[in-house]
Every structure is written in structure tokens, then in C-alpha cells.
Amino acid sequence: MKMTEKDKRVFETAQQARIHTPLCLLVLILTLGIAMTSVAAPKKMATSQPENCALCHGKEKALPAGHNDIKKMNYEGCKKCHIDTLRLGGKLPGGHIHQLSGVSCEKCHGKVKKQTEVPMKQCVTCHNPEKLKEKTAKVKPENPHTSPHYGTGLDCNACHRQHGKSENFCAQCHKFNFVVP
Amino acid sequence: MSEDEKKPKNPSRRAFLKSTGGAAAIAGIALGGLAVNPKETAAALNPMPKKWDETYDVVIIGSGFAGLAAAIEAKNAGATVTVIEKMFVHGGNSIINGGDFSAAGTKMQKEAGIQDSADIMYNDMMKTGLYLNHPGLAKTVAEQSNSALEWCQSLGARFAKVGFHGGHSVKRAHQTINASGSEVVNKLFDKVNALGIKVQTRTKLVRFVSDKGGRIVGIEVRTGYKFPDEKSGKTAYIKARKAVVLTSGGFSQDLALRQIEDPRLTDKFGSTNQPGATGEALLAACMAGAMDLQMDWIQLGPWTSPDEKGFGHVPLFCERLVGYGPMINPKTGKRFFKETGNRKERADAIILIGNPVIIMGDSYAVPKQVFPNALQKGMEAGAIKKFDTLEDLAKNYNIPFEAFTAEIAKWNSFVEKKKDADLDCMIFQDAKPTVTPPFYAARLWPKVHHTMGGLVIDNNAQVMGFDLKPVKGLYAAGEVSGGVHGAVRLGGVAMADCIVFGRIAGKNAAKEKSQI
């Protein structure tokens, strides 16, 4: 089998991450891992930590057998293997990406007894709408972070979900095939 | 009945309701002409909440043109105001609209040398509306259209040019700079925010609360509602010390209701509207004693494309081209209807043909007439196509070529003479024969667009009841009201209607005596 450029990259990053698994097996495992995350019906724990899957997922295995140890891994670490078609964005719930990037529950929900929905004004403390608009300026067929209707003011929650599947809000009326992380 | 609601004060009435089988019996008696006031009936069936969660002078339902205009005017008249909106975002159909605002006798018209007056606009509305329009309402919109446009401009809304819409006798559609109603909605929304008016999204009106006399004193809502999950959210009560203003828009997306009114409008027809354009708020008003009218006049847009979702880009292409380029039935290669005819005539003509038709223009008309962004996006979506020759165009749409070229030659001769001897299409002075390649074309198939019928209002936007008397404490404006447009709403007149009557409703609601 001849390696494509993409395969090479996956292989190389896998090497860097010291995963000594044959390439095709690795791909299989990672794909399974993505499928598995959507099966679990986890508890929401305010005290959750990225490396402690069992705290929310209980006995159910959140990661596929043979998945690389994720202790002390952050989102950058995940991205070493999870690139291109293995990308986690749009598949892994946003809350996990936040956790893995060091953004704990409390950072968005605040230190409260009962956590409530996070308003957009909290999101924009890190995610500047104008910067987002620039970042996605080349996305086709339209820039998802600006529109003639709402400018850059559309509530992030319209599309991005942290504890469930994100939604392509524009698709209510438009034929935009965005993959929403 | 939920625990939150206390028992009606009049125990004998409640006992009566129980023993006779409630709503159906009462409604039967009311219809049978016995001395039971329908609004009292409504009050009896709609108990007072034990406690109000929030209280304002004026409570507005819906955050489109009409609701936001009402909110600003009510607040400016000194009232405390809130706006509730069931969807995730504000703006309703208004924020996705095409941005054409019909107004007569405006500064922009004068600058473009267009002779117009409120009388001419009124006559156009009545003629196209088959004279089913309530004359007082139509007159109010025509007469105040200019001041409504100027009011929007004073709040920062910018308009670029004056265009034509089928059924009008002159160019009077003032197009916003971004060819979207969002230009107006967002300027109104900024003002609403600047005035400190609370807009509560994901808050759905469930029912009106009336007092014993049938006066509307507040509403029951679901807060944290997630459209379209009817079980989502929590019950809350909002009191209106002065009045409730209903500006909940039309019901083009309400499959059940629209088929009751017009059984042809099955799911075979798409809609240009936002998904929340449904009729439950209108029906809730009827249950509280408000009367409806002309509900089966439902408008299909004749300029939508089957090749894109929703409203899309083709309407902005088609409506700028009528009077400059021909509309062709691909089966025959011939024109089939007056391109500048009104929406109803044109949609009916296309439905009668039974397959999508073509609108086309050449490289003189298209760049001159069509908003560049609409053209580009329509082409990217594959709904508007470009052809180097007429032959290519004909081939693409399976048009019999000989008949087609003969028809184009005939059309061109009409354009030269500025007179269409076949179908009486209005041909504009600056129109030129369709000869310059490349040619642009799009397919057309109607979609459900506007509901002309709705609640009965008087010239003060006061809602009228089934007893033909005012439903006290209830105003309505915009697409939820009926009567302004009669059988057919002319292009751009919804914006005028919503702003004119939204403002009237807001002012009058604020003038009501506070009920404390």
C-alpha cells in the first residue's frame, strides 16, 4: 500500500506520540473511538476532569480499547493523532474540547450550586466574534460567523452545543453544509 | 388546570361549566345566540394566575418589524415595555425579508423623478386586493407609508434605490442597502436596546388571560422554550397593566392551519418563511374572543426557485427583471403570462401550467437591475444559470428552440415599441431587447409566502371581538392582522403595513388606562 501525504502525516504524528501500533489498526481504533463517544449517556459532573472518564461515564468505556493513555493529555495532544478525517471537531461534544483545553465547568458556569445555561456574553470573553469572523472568512459557501441577518451578533448557542450534538442553525433556511464543532 | 391558577371567583359559573361539559357547551351556547358574552366565556375558561411573575404596562408578542416598532413607540410614550419571542433569535420573518419597503411620495422617489402619491398607492392596493381590503386600513398604510419610511431612516436604516414590484403602477419599493429586512430590524433592535426594553427570546405565548369583563390583562408563557418542542420550558405569567400588543406574524409554515383555510396548500409547497411562522398565537387570541377574517387568502410567491431552499436568491433576480426580460414556459417556448402581473395571477398561472417556468435576462438587463450579491449567490447555489447563447439556454431547459427564438424576437419587438401587444406586460422606458450575451436564467415554482388574513383590527390597531366590539386591552399589527391587503398583498407593502400599524398599536397601547 502506497502512503498518501495525509497517511504519512498521521503516521508521523503517531510516531511522535509514541504509539507503536500498525497504521491501519490505529485508524480503526480512532474511528471506533469517535463512534463510541456518541453512545454513552453520561452524568454531568461539576467536578469533572478530562483524564477521569469514569467520573461522568461510569463503568462504560468512554474510549476504545487500546486507545492511547490520555492522562495528562490536553486537546493539543489529541490533535496529534486526530487530524483530517479523524478530526474531533463536530464529533466530540464541545464541553470535552473545553475540558481538554483546560476550561473547566466552573470557568463558564461559574461557582454555583445549580449550573444553568451559559449565555453568549460568557463565550465572547474568550471567543471574540470579530476574530472568529476573520478566522472563518474563507469557509464556503458562506462565512458561518457573520450574516446579513445578525452580523456577528448571532448567539453562539444557536449552533454550538457543549453537552450534545451541535446544530447547523443556518440550514433551517439555507443549503449550507457546515460541519459544526 | 395547573396549581398556579386559582379558581374563578364566581363559583356558580364554574359549577355550571363542569355540569355542562365546559368549553364545547359554552361555545355552543354563545354561537346559538343565548346571552353569553364570548369574552366572558373566554375569561371563565382562562382563569387568573395566582401570581404574576412579571408586570409591565405593555406586553408585546413577537420581535419583527411590527413588534419592535410598537415597543419603541410604547416606550417613547412613557410605558414600561417587554417584548417576548418564542424563537431562539429575534426578528421573525422581518429579519430574513428582502428589504423592499413600498412607500408613496417619498424624497427618494422625487429624486428619481417618480410621480407618486398615497392615493395612487391606495388604488393599487385596492385593485390588486380585489377590493376586499378594509378601505380604512389600506388608506392608513398608504397615507403613512412615507412617514413610516422616514421614521426608519431616522433610526439609521439606509435605503439604496427605488425599484418596481408587480401590481404597482409606479416604482415605489425602497430597497435597503443590503437587500434584507435586517437593515431595518437591527436598527429598530438597537433602539429597543438603547431604550432599555427587555426582549425575552425563547418565551412562547400560550394563552391570553382575561378578566371577568373579557379584558385582556396578561398572558401565560413558556420561558426557556425550545422550538419546536412543546414540552420544553416552564410556565410563567406576565401581567400587562395597560395592554397586550400581538405582533406574532403570519402562519405560512403552519401546515395544519393553512390546509384548513386552503386545502391545496399541502406539504408539496415549500415556504419562504422562518420555521416559527405558525398560527398558535393568532388562534389563542381567537380563543380569548378576538375575531379573524379572510384567513383563506394565502399568498404564494411566483418568483421562488425549486432549485434552492426557502426564499433564496432567485426572487431578487426575478422581480428586478420583470419588465426587462421575458418569462417562458419551457414546454412551449412561449411567454404565458404578463410578467408584471401581481403575485396571485402569476402564481396561479404557473400552478396551472404544472411545471416550473423560466425567467431570463441578458447582459444589459441583469447587471443593471439585479443586486450583484443576489446574482452571485444565486449562481453559486446553481439556481441562476449563465449561457453564452440562446441555444445553450434552450438546450439546458429543454425548450423547443424554434418556437423560443420566434418568441424572443416578438418580445424584442414589443420592447422596441414599449408596448406588449400579447400579454400587456409593463415595459420600462430603459428596457432594451434581450439580445446581449451572456444570458441569465432561473426556474420558478411558487412557495407559500404571506397570509393576508388575520385578526380584525380597526384603524387604531384595536382588535375586534366576535361580538363586533373591541377586545379591550388587545392590539394587533403586522402580518397577524387581516384586512390591509385584501386578497393579495403587493410587494413591499408588508413593511409599510408592519411599521405603520406597529407604531399605531404601540402608541395606543401606551395610552390605555393602567389597570394596576
Ligand SMILES: Cc1cc2nc3c(=O)[nH]c(=O)nc-3n(C[C@H](O)[C@H](O)[C@H](O)COP(=O)(O)OP(=O)(O)OC[C@H]3O[C@@H](n4cnc5c(N)ncnc54)[C@H](O)[C@@H]3O)c2cc1C
Ligand atoms: C423571505 C421573505 C421575504 C420578504 N420580503 C419582503 C419584502 O421585501 N418587502 C415586504 O414588504 N415584505 C416582505 N416579506 C413579508 C414581510 O417580511 C412579513 O410580512 C413581515 O416581516 C411580518 O412582520 P411581523 O412583524 O408581522 O412578523 P414577523 O417578523 O414574522 O415576527 C413575528 C414574530 O413573532 C414570533 N411568534 C409567533 N408566535 C409566537 C408565540 N406564540 N409566542 C411568542 N412569539 C411568537 C415569531 O417567531 C416571529 O419572530 C417577506 C417575507 C419573507 C418570508
